[in-house]
Amino acid sequence: xxxxxxxxxxxxxxxxxxxxxxxxxxxxxxxxxxxxxxxxxxxxxxxxxxxxxxxxxxxxxxxxxxxxxxxxxxxxxxxxxxxxxxxxxxxxxxxxxxxxxxxxxxxxxxxxxxxxxxxxxxxxxxxxxxxxxxxxxxxxxxxxxx
Numbered sequence: 001x002x003x004x005x006x007x008x009x010x011x012x013x014x015x016x017x018x019x020x021x022x023x024x025x026x027x028x029x030x031x032x033x034x035x036x037x038x039x040x041x042x043x044x045x046x047x048x049x050x051x052x053x054x055x056x057x058x059x060x061x062x063x064x065x066x067x068x069x070x071x072x073x074x075x076x077x078x079x080x081x082x083x084x085x086x087x088x089x090x091x092x093x094x095x096x097x098x099x100x101x102x103x104x105x106x107x108x109x110x111x112x113x114x115x116x117x118x119x120x121x122x123x124x125x126x127x128x129x130x131x132x133x134x135x136x137x138x139x140x141x142x143x144x145x146x
Contacts, residue, residue: 004032006025009025009028009029009032010025012028012067013025013028013067016065016066016067017065018061018062018065018067023050023054023055023058024058024061024062026047026049026050027043027047027050027055027058027059027062028062028067028082030043030046030047031043031068031080031081031082032082033046034046035108036079036105036106036107036108037071037073037079037080037081037097037106037108038079038080038081039075039077039078039079039080040052040055040056040059040077040078040080041077043055043059043080059080062080066083067082067083068080068081068082068083069081069083069094069127071097071127071129071131072129072131073097073099073106073131074099074101074131074133075099075104075106079106081108094113094114094127094128094129094130095108095109095110095111095112095113095114095130096108096109096112096113096114096130096132097109097129097130097131097132098131098132098133098134098136099131099132099133099134100134100135100136100139101133101135102135102136102139102143103136103138103139105136107136114128114130115130
């Protein structure tokens with residue numbers, strides 16, 4: 001994910017209308033340091049100085065202010081990713097995800113955008129979740145060696 005310094009993180013939060021508190025900065029840094037979407041449990045492991053409910057409150061606020069978007073990858077828990085667009089999370093933030101059914105990792109294919117679909121009149125999409133499930137190359141390699 002994008003390498004942001006402290007100043008850029010503060011500016012991003014302020015542009016999104018979020019007061020940059022210590023907890024919010026910690027959560028955003030943890031999200032940005034991961035190249036794949038992360039769950040609440042993942043964040044709890046990364047940020048040992050915050051409890052689960054505090055992290056959840058920050059994520060809820062981030063969702064309301066379009067700092068992040070959430071998606072379900074088939075693992076049974078929501079995964080969170082930082083929206084890189086300035087306003088609301090746009091369809092350009094949406095990309096293909098791949099969920100490995102063997103190792104349970106979610107991969108982002110940021111260069112493969114979600115196909116645009118024609119919707120009936122007056123329907124406006126705000127979020128698209130395009131998930132492909134299967135076996136990642138590493139698991140496939142291990143599987144074929146057996």
